[in-house]
Amino acid sequence: MFGILASIVDGLLIGTVYGMAAMGLTLIWGVMNVVNLTHGAMIVAGMFALFLIGDWLGISPYAIMPPVAVIGFGAGVLIYWLSVHRMIGRPPLMSLLSTFAVNLVLIGLGTDLWGTKLFNIPVSLPGLSYEGYTFPGTHLMAAALTGVIAVLLFLFLDKTRSGKAIRAVAGNRVAAELVGIPTTRVLALAFGLGVALACVSGALIATMFPFTVLSGNAYQLKSFVVTILGGLGNPAGAFLGGIALGLIEGLATPFMPVSWTSVIEFVLFVLVLIAFPRGLFNFTFRRS
Amino acid sequence: MNRLFRFAAAALLLAAPAVLASSAQAQDTITIGFTTSQTGALNVDSLAQLRGFEMWRDDVNAAGGIKAGGKAYMVKFVSYDDQSQGARVQQLYTQLIVQDKAQFLFSPYSSGLVATAAVISEQYGALMMSIGGAESKTYELGNKYLFQTYTPADHYLTGALQALKEKKPGATIALVYSDDPFSKAVAIATRDQAPAMGLKIVLDESYPPDQTDFSAIINKIVSAKPDALLGGGHYPDGATLTRQIYDQKAGIKWVTLLVAPDSGQFATLGASAVGISVPSQWAPQVTYKPSFGPTSAVFAQRFQAKYNAPADYHSAGGYAGGLIFQHAIEQAGSIDPEKVAAALNKMDVVTLFGPCKFSIDPASHGLQLTHQMVLTQWQMKDGQLVKPVIWPAAAATAPILYPIH
Numbered sequence: 280m281f282g283i284l285a286s287i288v289d290g291l292l293i294g295t296v297y298g299m300a301a302m303g304l305t306l307i308w309g310v311m312n313v314v315n316l317t318h319g320a321m322i323v324a325g326m327f328a329l330f331l332i333g334d335w336l337g338i339s340p341y342a343i344m345p346p347v348a349v350i351g352f353g354a355g356v357l358i359y360w361l362s363v364h365r366m367i368g369r370p371p372l373m374s375l376l377s378t379f380a381v382n383l384v385l386i387g388l389g390t391d392l393w394g395t396k397l398f399n400i401p402v403s404l405p406g407l408s409y410e411g412y413t414f415p416g417t418h419l420m421a422a423a424l425t426g427v428i429a430v431l432l433f434l435f436l437d438k439t440r441s442g443k444a445i446r447a448v449a450g451n452r453v454a455a456e457l458v459g460i461p462t463t464r465v466l467a468l469a470f471g472l473g474v475a476l477a478c479v480s481g482a483l484i485a486t487m488f489p490f491t492v493l494s495g496n497a498y499q500l501k502s503f504v505v506t507i508l509g510g511l512g513n514p515a516g517a518f519l520g521g522i523a524l525g526l527i528e529g530l531a532t533p534f535m536p537v538s539w540t541s542v543i544e545f546v547l548f549v550l551v552l553i554a555f556p557r558g559l560f561n562f563t564f565r566r567s
Numbered sequence: 568m569n570r571l572f573r574f575a576a577a578a579l580l581l582a583a584p585a586v587l588a589s590s591a592q593a594q595d596t597i598t599i600g601f602t603t604s605q606t607g608a609l610n611v612d613s614l615a616q617l618r619g620f621e622m623w624r625d626d627v628n629a630a631g632g633i634k635a636g637g638k639a640y641m642v643k644f645v646s647y648d649d650q651s652q653g654a655r656v657q658q659l660y661t662q663l664i665v666q667d668k669a670q671f672l673f674s675p676y677s678s679g680l681v682a683t684a685a686v687i688s689e690q691y692g693a694l695m696m697s698i699g700g701a702e703s704k705t706y707e708l709g710n711k712y713l714f715q716t717y718t719p720a721d722h723y724l725t726g727a728l729q730a731l732k733e734k735k736p737g738a739t740i741a742l743v744y745s746d747d748p749f750s751k752a753v754a755i756a757t758r759d760q761a762p763a764m765g766l767k768i769v770l771d772e773s774y775p776p777d778q779t780d781f782s783a784i785i786n787k788i789v790s791a792k793p794d795a796l797l798g799g800g801h802y803p804d805g806a807t808l809t810r811q812i813y814d815q816k817a818g819i820k821w822v823t824l825l826v827a828p829d830s831g832q833f834a835t836l837g838a839s840a841v842g843i844s845v846p847s848q849w850a851p852q853v854t855y856k857p858s859f860g861p862t863s864a865v866f867a868q869r870f871q872a873k874y875n876a877p878a879d880y881h882s883a884g885g886y887a888g889g890l891i892f893q894h895a896i897e898q899a900g901s902i903d904p905e906k907v908a909a910a911l912n913k914m915d916v917v918t919l920f921g922p923c924k925f926s927i928d929p930a931s932h933g934l935q936l937t938h939q940m941v942l943t944q945w946q947m948k949d950g951q952l953v954k955p956v957i958w959p960a961a962a963a964t965a966p967i968l969y970p971i972h
Contacts, residue, residue, distance in 0.1 A: 282790035289782035387606075395610035397806045399835045408816060411789050415814040418782070487814075488779060489806045489836065493608060497779045532783035533790075537774040538746050 285412040287529040292418045294525015295425040296483050298518040300498055301505035302432065303476030309512025310449040310469040311367055316378040317358055318502060319495030320385040321474045325351060325481025326490045327389070330398050340402055340486050341420065347482045348475045355474025359467045367466065389492035399489040421483040428479065429518050432472075436514070445469050449512070504548050510558020519560040597633065597640045597902060599892075600669025602659045602684070604676055607651025608776075611802050611830060612881045613676035616699050618874055619885020620644070620673060623893075633893050636900045642889075649675050653683040660687040669693070670902060673888060676881070677801070678702035678720065678749035685713050694904045694911075697933070698888035699881065702752045706926070706934040712904070714911050714925050715935040716888045720749055721756035723846045724797055726942040727823035728757070730844075730958040731795055732764045734969040735820070741770035741793040743784060743808075745800020750825060757797060769793050778804055781811045789817055799824030806836060813839035820970030828945060831877045834952045841952070842971025844944040848880040849887075849920050850956050852964050853941060858916040860890045866919050887920030944968055 300322060307315045328347045333340055362381045366374035404416030436442035447455040448465045456462050484490065484498065501524065509520030524544065531540050551559060601620070604613035624642045632639035645667045649655040656675050663669045664687070672688050672695035674681045681700025685708075688695040694712040697705075701720040706713065731738050740761055744750040751773070761768055770791040774784060788796060796812070796819045799805040805827025812819060813836075821844075827833060828845035851867035861869070866886060870878035892907075895914060899906040915924045915937070922937035942958035946968050955965035 282786050285789075286783045286786045289786065293780055293782065390606050390610070394614065395606070395608060395803075396832050397611075397803060397835065399806070399810065399837070399839075401837050401839075406814070406816075411818060412786060413814070413816045415811075417814065489803070489810055491608075491803055494779070494803070497777050528780075529783060533787065536772060537778070537784055541775060 281410050281412060283533045285409075285414070286533050287526065288414060289418065290525040290527070290529020290532075291522060292414065292422040292525070293487075293528075294522040295422045295429075295518075296480055296487075296521070297498070297501050297505050297524050298509075298521020299425045299428060299483075300477055300480035301502040301509065301517040301521050302429065302514040303473040303480070304502045305506045305509065305512055305517040306476070306514050307470055307473035308506070309514070310445055311363070311466050312371060313363055313366065313374040313378070313470075314371065315363075315470075315473060316375060316499075317362075317382045317385065317474070318477050319499030320382045320389075321351065321354065321477040321495070322481035322484070322498050323389065323490070323492060323495040324354060324385070325478030326398070326485035326494065327393075328478060329482040329485050330400055333400060340400055340482070341424070344424065344479055344482060348479050351475035351478025352471040354478070355471035356467050358474065359470035363470060364463070364466070386492060386495075393492055395491045395493055397489045397491055398485075400485050402486045415487070417487045421487060424483060425480075428476075432476070432514060441465070441468060445472075504544055507548055507551055508558060509560045513558060513560070516558050516560035520558070523559070595632070595638055595640050596643050597671065597896075598643050598645055598667070598669050599671050599673055600645045600660070600663030600667055601673035602647050602649035602656055602663075602675045602680075604651040604680075605648035607649075608801065608803065609651040609677050609680075611832070612699070612826065613651070615830075615876075615879055615881035616676050616885040617646075618870070618876075619698075619878075619882040619887075620889055622870060622873060622882075623886045623889030627889070627893060633896050635896045635902060640896070640902060645669055649680065651677075651680075653680060656680045656683045657687060660684045661691075664688070664691045664693050671892065671904070671907075672696070673885075673892075674698055674700055676700075678705065678752070679747060681705055682748065685710055688712060692904070694908055696888045696892050698884045702749050703931070703934060704748075704752065707931050709929060710933055712908055713933040714891075715933055716884055716891060716920065716923065716938065717848050718935060718938045718940045720752035722940060723753045723825060724757045724823065725760060726846055726940055726958045727797060727844060728760055728764050728766060730942055730967055731821055731823075732766060734967060735794055737765055737767070738794040738821070739767045739769045739792070741772075741788045741791055741796045741819075742768050742798050743770065743772050743774065743788065743796060744798035744825070745776045745778075745804055746773040747776045747800055750798070750800040753825060754798065774804070776800055776804060779807065781808050782815065784808075785811055785815045785817050788819065789815075793819065795819065795821035795823070797823050799827060801825070802827045802830065806833065809833075809836055809843055810839045816972075818972055820972065822971060823942070828954075829879050829881075829943070831879060833945065837952075840945040841947050842945065842968050844942055844957065846940050847943050848938070848940055849883040850880070850941050850943050850954075851878055851883075852956050853919075853921065853962060855917050855919060855921050857918050859894055860887075860918050863919045883920050887918045887923075890918050891916070891923055 332343045362377040406415040444465045505520040509516030603617045632641040647659045674697040676699035682705045697715045701717045703719040744754045805824045823844045828843045867878045895910040899910040924937040926934040943954045944957045957967045
């Protein structure tokens with residue numbers, strides 16, 4: 280019986296990380312209507328940033344999260360200027376293809392540098408054990424940090440001038456420009472923020488599981504499912520959507536073969552698209 | 568103008584010997600076509616196999632080529648990146664045969680891709696050495712030109728079951744494996760073999776090959792309270808499963824996983840790797856007496872020197888596949904595919920990789936009959952992770968570590 284409960288708790292813990300990755304994806308969509316297909320590559324970039332900086336400085340992986348976020352933000356702004364800026368306002372397919380191209384370039388470069396060999400970041404953090412079931416310390420820490428980052432993001436979007444500018448541009452870009460908001464800079468800021476979230480979630484995943492250059496694909500796919508569950512363009516919904524996805528995985532696994540979990544996820548994906556096209560947790564972030 | 572013609576004529580005369588020489592060389596060259604997974608999920612193991620191929624080619628060419636029918640044939644490779652995808656394999660093997668005029672083929676890596684390539688090679692009647700394709704089903708389709716160097720998947724976990732039975736008669740097993748053709752074939756065979764040895768399977772579960780989180784599966788394993796975990800799949804999933812078993816303190820006394828722990832990189836998992844065993848097609852420590860070619864020890868030493876990486880069974884398999892193919896041409900005294908196939912049908916030899924004999928039964932033509940597997944286990948020795956052979960007992964270089972946790 281406790282096995283089922285353990286699976287649910289495990290699902291919730293990992294679900295918060297899915298949620299944070301999806302917040303990055305949905306923030307970018309919400310603000311500029313761009314499906315960022317570099318998302319998976321940026322999750323992997325976060326994993327490698329953590330590994331390389333950790334290898335260089337030899338300090339705790341959790342102390343490296345802030346630099347990973349800064350690197351992610353910088354990479355996001357760069358990608359925005361290189362491949363997204365000229366596509367804003369054009370048909371969505373254009374930005375889809377340009378970010379997909381950047382994704383292919385990044386994965387190709389990564390494969391050339393490191394192959395698809397496995398990297399592992401050993402983290403020694405005591406977990407919680409009960410009746411033979413253990414919740415690893417890395418999972419608990421990842422969930423806690425994700426919660427903190429989610430709260431910080433909401434405070435940023437809700438309380439700060441820049442956050443309000445992001446929300447204004449998401450709501451109506453023309454009106455935002457009319458009241459003097461530098462929308463181009465705000466778009467770059469939002470893209471950088473979205474990528475920083477993807478990188479940090481990648482770094483947190485790297486503390487829990489070994490990874491390769493190709494690990495991002497699976498998490499990118501999960502981010503899409505989570506985004507649809509939570510409602511497109513809605514970071515709060517994405518966070519809850521991530522937790523919901525983790526909960527579904529945790530609940531389903533004890534009762535059926537694991538191979539069926541992804542079937543259930545995608546059936547749900549289609550059902551939500553049909554029955555709740557605005558997502559299960561659609562709050563007011565984007566008014567358009 | 569006249570001067571120009573004279574200059575051109577002189578240039579042609581100077582170039583003629585080189586042109587003639589290159590055409591003569593072209594006649595005495597064997598072109599072998601294959602794909603490797605330079606990108607995609609199978610990159611690690613496929614690259615090791617490619618290095619085996621290349622080392623064999625370099626050795627053959629340095630020794631003056633393959634001698635047959637009074638001629639010496641230099642070996643030339645034509646290869647492409649299949650991106651670890653079946654669809655690319657189908658397309659590229661057709662290209663290798665039709666456009667690149669490859670006279671012989673080596674297989675891609677992994678059972679799924681070999682099965683795809685075999686459809687094309689048989690369609691064109693091209694002889695293909697299969698290296699890295701263990702699943703038996705591919706060899707049970709009436710193929711005539713496909714020859715397998717690996718022990719078939721059905722026998723992958725036999726040694727692990729025997730070793731487990733010796734340490735814990737009546738042990739209970741969780742069979743958790745990747746949902747891919749090779750791992751499923753291994754699991755199906757294990758389902759029959761385990762009860763016959765008095766071992767009991769208490770959990771039988773597959774997972775998608777791209778599974779990223781095994782927490783829920785490990786909770787299922789803990790609930791089933793098995794003595795042993797057998798299964799896995801390929802590299803990323805096997806390594807992740809290993810790390811999570813350790814992190815979640817699953818308390819399993821024995822773990823044998825397919826493929827992943829055989830790679831030297833598995834040692835990056837550190838303490839998580841200790842005790843994990845892997846059925847291996849080959850290990851550097853094996854002491855076969857080859858009918859031809861280098862011994863295991865010499866191969867392993869030269870491979871390390873050439874690539875600055877330890878030889879694993881994928882690289883040894885690649886090298887041995889080339890050696891067996893070379894021996895068949897030398898025995899046939901010809902590069903006629905029919906004659907080479909006939910020589911392979913008669914072959915009963917030992918290489919550094921172990922014994923080799925192919926089935927000539929039409930129902931399973933080309934299936935490997937005599938090659939044997941060993942079981943290796945990651946153990947800590949003097950603070951270093953090492954991977955000695957622990958089974959069969961006659962070939963063991965270290966005692967079995969049991970229980971591992």
